[in-house]
Amino acid sequence: MAGLPPRPKRPPKPATPRELRDAIAAKALELGFDAVAFAPAQLSPEARKLRRERMEAFLARGFQGDMGWLVDRAEQRIDPSTLWPEARTVVSVALNYGPASDPRFALEARERGAVSVYAQGRDYHDVMKSRLKQLGRFIWDTYHHSLKVFVDTAPLMEKLAAQQAGHGWQGKHTNLVSRRFGSWLFLGELLLSIELPPDEPETDHCGQCRACLDSCPTNAFPAPYQLDARRCISYLTIEHAGPIDREFRTALGNRIYGCDDCLAACPWNKFARQSREAAFTPRAELQAPLLAELATLDDATFRTRFSGTAVKRIGRDRFLRNVAYALGNSAAPATALPAIERLLTDTSPLVRGAAVWALSQLSPDEAARRARTTEEPDADVRTEWTAGVQTPRPR
Ligand code: B12
């Protein structure tokens, strides 16, 4: 949450709430946001109750996995006005990151890694934050209204805020779907201390469709509109720190950072358009990179290569863990085995453990032979050797 600079010397420009709303919307579009809309920051008692019940149900079932930060400050997540009691209006902004083609094509080239669309360009947090700050600065300098800027890390439920502001609705895959941009919107918010005329909330247009639910490779949806994050590839490859449970390793396929399957399955994407945002143009090194080549990255080369992208956030070891699982799923032993060999002696036990699994997938006999003679010092990796021998490879 960003603080405000000193109060400007110029007097505030007089504006009616409607004029202020129009000026903010025009400025947001000028700054490059694709959509801007307004919602009241104060919830009705019924809305607050429903949000609380749903949030509590999610947490009670442990769907958040290791993301303990979702539990912290749950009350603020439910109600933006508890986050900042002066808040009267949520200015909800959206950036279109629509891809040029269906991202699921990348899943077919198994010797290459699939990085989800949202992470292929510049880190959206940086793009969003810098623009929101510029928008906040404009409102403060011109109109002197107090405000707070949020993006992603704030305890605020951005999809609900965006639905209330009318950008779209929370679809059965739990993400916001827009009639104009399909599944491909990043969301951000600014809270304002003044009440502005709100937009109409959007209603649900999922109907009988269940394309997203049926597309999930790990059955992460226990019911429509509910996600068990512990089963989601996005969570497993990005948020989860340790070894990925064996149950999910084959389903990862070649996904090395995030997953787009449920988003890409949505029929509303027929209205989606390619992003016009230069910062989101996919970087060459994130478009189907060769797995064997990624396996050579050390900490320094990882940091340099992924500087300014969301991939850098998870660190080299977790990324190489994902690469190792993908090598095991590559069905391309000629190129994968030398890379796996290299990762078997990696300094990180997390990476070595994943490499053991990869070896057991591509060369089970060799894995069994090596399991008998390994001098592996780490207990978890030794367990991987034993498990690799015992678990038959899925056919
Ligand atoms: C934690 C988190 C994750 C977690 C959990 C995802 C989740 N669905 O909660 C993980 C790591 C899995 C994740 C993955 C992804 N994420 Co994420 N994530 C977040 C984050 C930081 C918080 C979300 C949150 O509060 N979850 C907690 C639960 C309780 O919320 P929920 O799913 O909305 O749960 C509600 C529903 O279950 C609903 N509900 C329950 N029953 C019913 C019944 C009915 C009828 C209805 C209507 C609703 C309903 O009530 C619950 C509470 O409101 C937000 C940013 C933010 N601050 O909001 C980004 C955010 C949601 N993520 C985003 C993105 C882009 C992704 C990925 C697409 C990235 C990728 N390609 O890999 C995937 C999509 C996976 C998916 N299907 O959701 C975007 C989504 C933009 C959009 N258009 O919606 C956000 C908003 C970030 C941003 N600033 O743009 N993410």
Ligand code: SF4
């Ligand atoms: S992002 Fe992938 S793994 Fe996660 S819910 Fe969607 S389809 Fe399933």
Ligand code: SF4
């Ligand atoms: S795929 Fe179908 S069910 Fe899922 S969000 Fe889109 S319209 Fe709704």
